[in-house]
Amino acid sequence: MNVLTKGRFSFPGGVHPPEKKDLACESPIQPGPAPTEVAVMLSQHLGAVCNPLVKKGDAVQAGRKIADRDAFVSAPDHSPINRKGKEIALRSHPVLGRSLAVIIEALPNDPTGRSYFTLSDEFDPKRYSAEQIGQAVREAGIVGMGGAGFPTRVKLEPNPQQPKETLIINGCECEPYITCDYRIMLEWTKQIIAGIRLAKKASGCSRVFIAIEDNKPQAIEVMSAAVKDSAGGDNITVVPMKTKYPQGGERQLIRAILKKNVPTGGIPPMIGVVVLNMATTAAIAEAVVVGLPLTHRVVTVTGEAIARPGNYYVPIGTSVQDLIDFCGGVTERCAKVVLGGPMMGIAIADLSTPVTKTTNAVTVLTKEQIGRAKFAGRQTACIRCGRCLEVCPENLSPTKIAHAVKHNLLEAAERNYFMSACIQCGCCSYVCPANIELTGYIKTGKIFIARQKKKMA
Numbered sequence: 067m068n069v070l071t072k073g074r075f076s077f078p079g080g081v082h083p084p085e086k087k088d089l090a091c092e093s094p095i096q097p098g099p100a101p102t103e104v105a106v107m108l109s110q111h112l113g114a115v116c117n118p119l120v121k122k123g124d125a126v127q128a129g130r131k132i133a134d135r136d137a138f139v140s141a142p143d144h145s146p147i148n149r150k151g152k153e154i155a156l157r158s159h160p161v162l163g164r165s166l167a168v169i170i171e172a173l174p175n176d177p178t179g180r181s182y183f184t185l186s187d188e189f190d191p192k193r194y195s196a197e198q199i200g201q202a203v204r205e206a207g208i209v210g211m212g213g214a215g216f217p218t219r220v221k222l223e224p225n226p227q228q229p230k231e232t233l234i235i236n237g238c239e240c241e242p243y244i245t246c247d248y249r250i251m252l253e254w255t256k257q258i259i260a261g262i263r264l265a266k267k268a269s270g271c272s273r274v275f276i277a278i279e280d281n282k283p284q285a286i287e288v289m290s291a292a293v294k295d296s297a298g299g300d301n302i303t304v305v306p307m308k309t310k311y312p313q314g315g316e317r318q319l320i321r322a323i324l325k326k327n328v329p330t331g332g333i334p335p336m337i338g339v340v341v342l343n344m345a346t347t348a349a350i351a352e353a354v355v356v357g358l359p360l361t362h363r364v365v366t367v368t369g370e371a372i373a374r375p376g377n378y379y380v381p382i383g384t385s386v387q388d389l390i391d392f393c394g395g396v397t398e399r400c401a402k403v404v405l406g407g408p409m410m411g412i413a414i415a416d417l418s419t420p421v422t423k424t425t426n427a428v429t430v431l432t433k434e435q436i437g438r439a440k441f442a443g444r445q446t447a448c449i450r451c452g453r454c455l456e457v458c459p460e461n462l463s464p465t466k467i468a469h470a471v472k473h474n475l476l477e478a479a480e481r482n483y484f485m486s487a488c489i490q491c492g493c494c495s496y497v498c499p500a501n502i503e504l505t506g507y508i509k510t511g512k513i514f515i516a517r518q519k520k521k522m523a
Contacts, residue, residue, distance in 0.1 A: 315459065468504045
């Protein structure tokens with residue numbers, strides 16, 4: 067089959083960091099560790115934080131709902147293992163610092179580990195109504211598994227005032243090192259197509275674009291063949307995208323494919339678009355077809371300092387330490403452990419931090435990779451070269467925002483320089499010859515603005 071694999075869809079700005087996909091891209095998805103304890107965070111998504119439904123000493127079965135919240139923008143949590151609740155306690159959280167989690171004990175090498183979901187050839191989306199699909203997605207606790215973790219049920223919910231027309235399945239995976247979605251496209255192709263057809267029906271979208279960067283020709287061919295073989299392949303198109311970071315950002319993806327702009331501070335459904343991650347789409351099929359909640363996910367463990375890089379099917383709540391140990395540990399050159407990739411990921415100091423629904427990778431970086439100047443924290447004054455302006459995908463002035471934050475001019479950073487429009491992709495910091503952590507200043511400014519609003523409310 068002849069498939070177009072050269073991408074022509076792109077967006078202004080962006081950068082081309084080393085891809086580093088070769089470390090794990092050829093590693094098939096395999097079972098991860100069997101942890102003796104999991105910590106299922108009560109805050110794993112945007113929206114209302116869940117309340118625990120179990121207490122210390124309660125028997126817990128794998129798949130049981132252990133936390134929920136009666137709120138529209140929320141998603142329940144489930145236990146990935148059989149055992150008993152140990153306690154409700156604070157654990158390290160990559161974003162919040164410390165947050166409550168349901169701690170569940172497990173037996174060493176617990177044989178109740180969940181296997182991969184396999185879809186039969188008899189799947190027919192006509193058996194399910196839009197309401198059934200939405201309810202199953204909500205009850206399974208599915209959230210966006212490639213970014214901020216927005217509850218998927220909310221994305222799919224029909225809205226007569228803002229009808230949805232276009233569904234975009236994001237298979238770009240533009241962040242360096244990460245390959246979990248790539249392996250899902252190659253190995254769970256049927257599940258993805260089933261999830262697409264279910265999401266299309268639930269949302270009411272009339273057309274679907276499957277966006278894949280052109281540095282993944284095998285994934286483009288596999289997904290194109292699957293769409294062609296699918297009985298519901300009408301109005302589903304595989305779109306090769308030009309390889310560039312951050313091509314996988316939903317605002318950049320929409321701009322590249324549809325030539326539309328999401329309003330600043332708005333979300334894609336406001337312009338009739340739904341964007342779903344590949345892993346999220348496969349999870350929709352699991353939830354609707356066989357009723358499996360989101361208790362496991364594929365995580366790429368990678369980096370030159372990891373003994374055995376690969377893609378692992380991991381219970382949510384597994385500690386980063388357990389995952390690294392399962393991969394043979396780190397070398398002496400290890401300097402930083404990042405949840406996610408090196409561009410937008412979050413460096414952690416506590417390796418007991420658990421895997422959440424949005425943890426797509428654990429990347430271990432070496433001192434040499436970070437760079438001597440940045441590793442030592444050295445930076446020089448801005449030389450006004452304008453490189454940050456050239457690469458910003460949102461057409462902002464990162465230097466002006468960073469200087470305003472540095473001098474506590476938060477109102478100017480927001481009103482004059484549109485700080486809230488920054489997607490924190492890290493392109494500006496990546497190209498800055500003065501080693502100024504522009505993205506770090508902008509993140510700090512957003513935190514201070516949020517705190518001010520909270521105090522005023």
